Amino acid sequence: MPQNEYIERAQKLHGKRLDTEERARKKAAREGHKQSENAQNLRGLRAKLFAKERHAQKIQMRKAIKQHEERNVKGAPEEKDPSNPVPAYLLDRSNPTSAKALSSQIKSKRAEKAARFSVPIPKVKGISEEELFKVVKTGKKVHKKGWKRVVTKPTFVGPDFTRRPVKYERFIRPMGLRYKKANVTHPTLNVTVQLPILGVKKNPSNPLYTQLGVLSKGTIIEVNVSDLGMVTASGKIAWGRYAQITNNPENDGCLNAVLLV
Amino acid sequence: MATVLPPPSKRQKREEIERTTTQLDVAPILAPELGSFKANFVDSDGNQMTDVIEINFADATEKNISVLLNTLLERDREEFTPYRFRIHIPGKDIIVDQYPSDLLGLLKQHGVENPFETTITLSAEPQAVFRVQAVSRLAHRIPGHGQPILAAQFSPISSGRLATGSGDNTARIWDTNTGTPKHTLKGHTGWVLGVSWRPDGEQLATCSMDGTVRIWDPEAGKPVGQPFKGHAKWVLMTAWQPYHLWRDGTPRIASASKDGTCRIWVVNTGRTEHVLSGHRSSVACVRWGGTDLIYTGSHDKVVRVFDAVKGTLVHSLTSHAHWINHIGLSSDHALRTAYFDHTKDVPSTEEGRREKAKERFERAAKINGKVAERIVSASDDFTMYLWDPTNNGTKPVARLLGHQNKVNQVQFSPDGTLIASVGWDNSVKLWNARDGKFLKSLRGHVAPVYQCSWSADSRLLITASKDTTLKAWNVRTGTLAMDLPGHEDEVYAVDWSPDGKMVGSGGKDKAVRTWRN
Numbered sequence: 001m002p003q004n005e006y007i008e009r010a011q012k013l014h015g016k017r018l019d020t021e022e023r024a025r026k027k028a029a030r031e032g033h034k035q036s037e038n039a040q041n042l043r044g045l046r047a048k049l050f051a052k053e054r055h056a057q058k059i060q061m062r063k064a065i066k067q068h069e070e071r072n073v074k075g076a077p078e079e080k081d082p083s084n085p086v087p088a089y090l091l092d093r094s095n096p097t098s099a100k101a102l103s104s105q106i107k108s109k110r111a112e113k114a115a116r117f118s119v120p121i122p123k124v125k126g127i128s129e130e131e132l133f134k135v136v137k138t139g140k141k142v143h144k145k146g147w148k149r150v151v152t153k154p155t156f157v158g159p160d161f162t163r164r165p166v167k168y169e170r171f172i173r174p175m176g177l178r179y180k181k182a183n184v185t186h187p188t189l190n191v192t193v194q195l196p197i198l199g200v201k202k203n204p205s206n207p208l209y210t211q212l213g214v215l216s217k218g219t220i221i222e223v224n225v226s227d228l229g230m231v232t233a234s235g236k237i238a239w240g241r242y243a244q245i246t247n248n249p250e251n252d253g254c255l256n257a258v259l260l261v
Numbered sequence: 262m263a264t265v266l267p268p269p270s271k272r273q274k275r276e277e278i279e280r281t282t283t284q285l286d287v288a289p290i291l292a293p294e295l296g297s298f299k300a301n302f303v304d305s306d307g308n309q310m311t312d313v314i315e316i317n318f319a320d321a322t323e324k325n326i327s328v329l330l331n332t333l334l335e336r337d338r339e340e341f342t343p344y345r346f347r348i349h350i351p352g353k354d355i356i357v358d359q360y361p362s363d364l365l366g367l368l369k370q371h372g373v374e375n376p377f378e379t380t381i382t383l384s385a386e387p388q389a390v391f392r393v394q395a396v397s398r399l400a401h402r403i404p405g406h407g408q409p410i411l412a413a414q415f416s417p418i419s420s421g422r423l424a425t426g427s428g429d430n431t432a433r434i435w436d437t438n439t440g441t442p443k444h445t446l447k448g449h450t451g452w453v454l455g456v457s458w459r460p461d462g463e464q465l466a467t468c469s470m471d472g473t474v475r476i477w478d479p480e481a482g483k484p485v486g487q488p489f490k491g492h493a494k495w496v497l498m499t500a501w502q503p504y505h506l507w508r509d510g511t512p513r514i515a516s517a518s519k520d521g522t523c524r525i526w527v528v529n530t531g532r533t534e535h536v537l538s539g540h541r542s543s544v545a546c547v548r549w550g551g552t553d554l555i556y557t558g559s560h561d562k563v564v565r566v567f568d569a570v571k572g573t574l575v576h577s578l579t580s581h582a583h584w585i586n587h588i589g590l591s592s593d594h595a596l597r598t599a600y601f602d603h604t605k606d607v608p609s610t611e612e613g614r615r616e617k618a619k620e621r622f623e624r625a626a627k628i629n630g631k632v633a634e635r636i637v638s639a640s641d642d643f644t645m646y647l648w649d650p651t652n653n654g655t656k657p658v659a660r661l662l663g664h665q666n667k668v669n670q671v672q673f674s675p676d677g678t679l680i681a682s683v684g685w686d687n688s689v690k691l692w693n694a695r696d697g698k699f700l701k702s703l704r705g706h707v708a709p710v711y712q713c714s715w716s717a718d719s720r721l722l723i724t725a726s727k728d729t730t731l732k733a734w735n736v737r738t739g740t741l742a743m744d745l746p747g748h749e750d751e752v753y754a755v756d757w758s759p760d761g762k763m764v765g766s767g768g769k770d771k772a773v774r775t776w777r778n
Contacts, residue, residue, distance in 0.1 A: 085428020087411040087753045088454040088497040089586060089669055089711070091519075092543065092560070237707050 119244050120187065120258045124218030127153070127205045132214065136172065148172065154179055154249040156197050156213040156221065171212055179215055182255040184223050184243050195223040197255075198240050219245045221257060296377040298364075302330055303384050305678070305695070306629045310334065313380060323360040330385060342387045345737075349382040356384075358693075358700060359737075386678055389718035391603045393761030395733045395742040396723070396776040400763065401440030402747075403773045405433055410767025412455045413754040417598045418462035420758030422479060423765040425773055426453030432467045434479050437763055437775045444482025448475055454497055459512060460504040460599035460618070464528070466514055468496035474516045476528060489526050491533055494519035500549040502569070504599035505619035515555055515569070517547035523557050525569060535572030539565055546588045550634050551596055551622040552651060558585030564638050566650045576655050578648055583641035587670045591635040591694060594675035594717070595625035598759045603717065625677050628695075635694065637661070637680055639668035645682060647697040659697025663690055670712055674719040679736065681722050683710035689724050691736065701739040705732055714757040714764070723764055725755035731766055731776070745776055 017023070035054075042050050133149035148170060155173040163169060185192045201220040203209035215221070226239035243257035269277070297317045302310040311333040316326065327344040336342070348357040348364075350371045361367040368376040408428030416422035422443070426432045432446040432453045451470025458465055464485060465477045473488040474496055495518060502513040511529035515537075518524070523537040523544050542560035549555055554575060555567040564578040564585060590596070600607060600617040608614045626634040635658070637647045645661035645668055666686035673680055673694055680692040689703040689710055708728035715722055721742060722734045731745040731752060750769035757764050764776040 085409045085411060085452045087711070088495075088545070090753075091454075091495070091497070 119220070119260060121218045121244055121246060124204045124216075127209070127214075127216055129206075132209070133171075150174065151177070151212060151214065152250075153177065154215045154255070156180075156200050156215055158199065158213070173212065177250070179249065179255050182221060182223055182243065182245070182257045184257045184259055185246075186259050193228070195225060195227070198222040198224050201242055215245060215249050215255060217245055217248050220260070221245060223257070223259075298368075298376055299378065299380040300326070301380050301382045302333075303382055305384060305386055307384075310385065318365045318376075321364050322362075326383070327385075342390060344385040345388055346383045346385055349384065351379050351381055387676075389603075389676065389720070391718055391761075393716035393718045393721055393757075394778040395716075395721050395735070396745065396764045397733075397743050397778050398776065399745070399747050400775045400777040401437065401773075403435055403440055403442065403775070404771065405435075405442050405445075405773070406431070406767070406771050408452070409753060409769040409771060410773060411452060411753055413756050413765050413767050413773070414456050414458055415756050415758040415763070415765060416458050416462045416479070417460060417601050417759055420760050420763040422462075423756070423758075423773065423775065424456040424458065424465055424479070425754070425765075425767050426456045426467055426469075427767075427771075428452045430469070432456055432465070432477070433773075434465070434482065435765075435773055435775075437765065440775065444479070446475075446477050446482060446484070448484055448488065449473065451495070454495065455499055457499050457501060458597075459501050460597060461614075462601075464512075466499045466501065468499045468516055470495045472496060472518070474499055474514065474526065476514075486529075486531050489516070489524075489531055489533075491524055491536075492516065492518040492520055492522070494543075497543070497545060498547050500547045500555070502549055503551045503596045503618070503622065505551070505615050505622060506553050506569075507615075513569070515547050515549055517544035517557060519543040521559070521561075523547050523555065523567070525555070525572065535567075535569075537565075537567045537572060537574075539574060539577075545584065545586055548588050548590045548593075548636070549596070550590060550636075551592050551626060552632065552634055554634075554650065556588050556590070556636050556650075558588045558638050560584040562640075564588065564636070564646075564648070576650050578638070578646070578650070578655050578657070580646050580657055580660075581638065581640040581642055581644070583667075585638050585640050586668060587639045589637045589639070589671040589673050589680065591673045591677045592622050592625040593673055594715070594759070595621045601759065603760070625675075635673075637671050637673065637682075637694075639671040639682060639684075641667045643667060643684075645671055645680075645692075647680075647694075661692050661697050661699070663699050663702070664688070666709075669710070672713055672715055674715050674736075675717050676719040679719065681713050681715065681736075683713045683724055685709040687726075689713060689722070689734065691739070703734050703739055703741075705741050705744070706730070711751075711753060712755045714755050716757050717759055717761045721757075723755055723757055725752035725766055725768070727751045729768075731755060731764070733764075747774060 038050055132151060132153055134152050135146050136148040136150055137144045137146050138148055139145045150172045154177045157173055157178050180197060181194050182197055183192055184195045199222045200210055200213045201222050203214050203219045220242050222240045223243050224239055225241045226237060242260045244260060245255060245257045247256040249255050297315050299313050300316050301313045304310050323346060326346060330344055331341045346360050351373060355371060365376055406427040406429055410425050410427050412426040414424055421436060421438045423435045423437050424432060430449045430451060434443040436443045449469040449471055453467050453469050455468045456465060465479045466474060468474045472492040472494060473490050475488045476485040478485050496516050497519060498517045500515045511527055514526050514528055516524050521540045521542055521544060524533050525535045527534050540559040540561050544557050544559045546558040553569045555569045556564060558564050562581045562583060565574060566576040568575050600614045608617050623632055626632050633649050633652050635647060635649050637645055639645045643664045643666060647658040647661060649658050664684045664686055666684055668682050668684040671680060671682040678694050680694045682690050687706045687708060687710060691700040693700055706726040706728055708726055710724050710726045713722055713724045720736055722736055724732050729748045729750055732741055733743040735742040748768050748770055752766050752768035755766040767773045
């Protein structure tokens with residue numbers, strides 16, 4: 001038996017209190033009163049935390065209500081001819097997913113040659129090495145060595161990265177500033193999906209930053225689009241696509257990017 | 262400094278000399294006399310073909326046995342038919358579909374104690390005497406349509422003409438030999454959802470979202486008569502009356518519509534002969550069988566069988582739990598091509614042609630000497646049912662379980678021995694047409710497979726998928742014969758020409774593509 005399941009064990013051995021049901025019912029019945037009291041009387045950080053939790057709950061509730069309302073609609077929706085021609089066996093079926101539309105949009109855009117090398121953010125402010133790196137002093141008091149650098153901007157570190165021995169480690173990429181996922185938007189469809197990052201393709205400021213995986217505004221990253229079911233021209237599954245970062249991740253705490261088409 | 266090996270010792274030298282001078286005894290490597298077995302040949306109906314004959318295991322390759330059987334049947338060398346054999350394991354209920362390279366090993370593996378001198382039943386399936394080669398390259402990419410291509414079909418006469426229907430409200434006829442457009446058939450006011458050639462190749466029928474069916478002359482590219490109006494909603498599919506059933510000097514055509522009815526039109530006059538009603542929802546598929554029965558599959562989960570002459574309901578097959586997407590007919594290929602076959606000899610008289618069309622139909626539909634046209638229905642409930650409405654009534658022959666998603670299309674092979682089904686689970690599955698047993702699954706597509714088409718010799722299958730590729734499969738081995746990328750978007754329609762020379766395909770990228778070997 002795991003150590004922490006002593007309550008379950010006690011219940012198995014001795015059973016529950018005879019008035020358990022009643023108490024549970026009463027507790028549930030008072031829940032609304034409790035919530036209301038908390039909402040009115042909590043102050044400071046507790047109030048903040050409470051409000052945040054309540055906010056999330058309300059969003060969930062609204063969603064659920066909306067779903068129920070959609071279900072209650074009586075009669076068939078008015079019949080409309082589908083917009084894109086599809087063969088007889090695809091008529092009357094639900095619309096193709098946005099992901100597929102996304103992939104074909106990309107393809108049709110690719111066909112225009114001029115669009116091939118353009119990126120959404122063509123000009124990027126450079127980042128100096130002084131700004132990016134902070135010197136770390138190591139060693140004993142007498143001969144403090146100053147050859148280690150801490151990267152002060154967010155970075156992407158691949159899953160197979162292992163730290164070098166401390167003596168040979170020149171760049172430190174702090175754990176708190178690492179990102180694994182990006183919110184990637186398709187520019188024309190306005191579909192945003194959170195996708196895992198595969199790698200940093202190019203940081204325009206400095207090749208060294210590319211090597212370190214620094215994520216700054218304008219950096220080209222490769223994201224994993226395998227969930228979207230895109231296919232290359234030769235029929236293979238496409239799983240990596242490039243995207244450009246559109247925000248300043250160090251200010252926002254999240255990574256927004258736009259898919260390159 | 263490199264290490265120098267010490268010179269070999271006396272013992273090592275002696276052994277070396279001994280090894281090189283004595284000759285190796287190679288006898289055990291050669292195969293011993295393998296022994297023999299008794300072969301009992303039966304045809305696909307289970308009738309014995311010849312007397313039981315003894316065959317050496319050493320000689321028992323499939324090719325040799327095929328030649329032996331032809332000789333036993335006293336055929337001339339020119340008339341030899343290639344056979345495929347299925348092995349019935351003696352004393353068990355197992356039937357091995359694929360002839361192994363090592364027959365003795367197979368028998369031992371199935372626990373046959375003493376394979377020598379046992380009688381093994383081999384069921385012989387005649388194969389097509391001609392051979393279609395897998396298409397391997399893009400012959401032509403012909404742009405022309407302004408919207409996605411929704412349907413494609415080759416003319417039964419030759420692979421030189423391909424008809425396509427598109428979302429731009431036109432149907433087009435292409436000359437595939439030169440890769441050029443031949444005619445644009447304008448007239449419909451909605452997407453052209455289906456094209457079908459008359460079995461003798463003289464006319465072409467198109468059906469459309471505008472609720473009409475139109476008949477065209479494919480040589481002149483002109484409409485024939487007035488459009489057939491009468492359906493209240495989209496017309497999804499049409500089926501021509503088989504050539505040998507034409508009465509009163511006119512062909513007839515059946516059309517299935519979203520309004521839940523199926524209409525039979527007399528083509529020469531444009532008159533509606535019957536309105537087959539009864540379905541409560543969109544009729545997705547219609548087939549006209551060679552015994553003058555019309556099979557319709559609908560979104561109301563029912564397959565209905567109508568008598569085409571009287572226009573009455575014969576059977577109502579209710580077993581499916583969801584929409585019916587497609588119906589395959591065991592005589593599909595024979596009916597589509599009427600009197601055209603690989604021999605290229607077309608009878609000169611009308612009677613001769615009808616006779617030949619009838620004979621071809623009967624050969625395709627006969628089981629145990631009785632005409633038994635079978636149908637297989639594919640459904641959204643992930644299953645298929647095999648039916649024999651003429652002999653078995655409303656009782657299904659078999660239920661075909663195995664797909665993990667909706668089944669979109671199902672096709673009998675031209676020789677009627679296999680069924681291929683494709684669906685939304687990205688797989689192509691092969692089934693035995695006789696008993697509905699699952700044979701194999703062909704995997705390779707990475708998106709739903711929309712359509713499939715058999716080669717005329719039943720040895721190859723081509724599939725079209727949402728993943729923008731066509732794939733040609735070797736049915737015998739279940740392997741990919743050829744991967745055909747080239748389409749830039751989903752492939753909606755594919756057809757293998759009845760003479761096997763060409764494959765035509767079309768899809769969302771609006772260009773017709775033809776493929777050759």
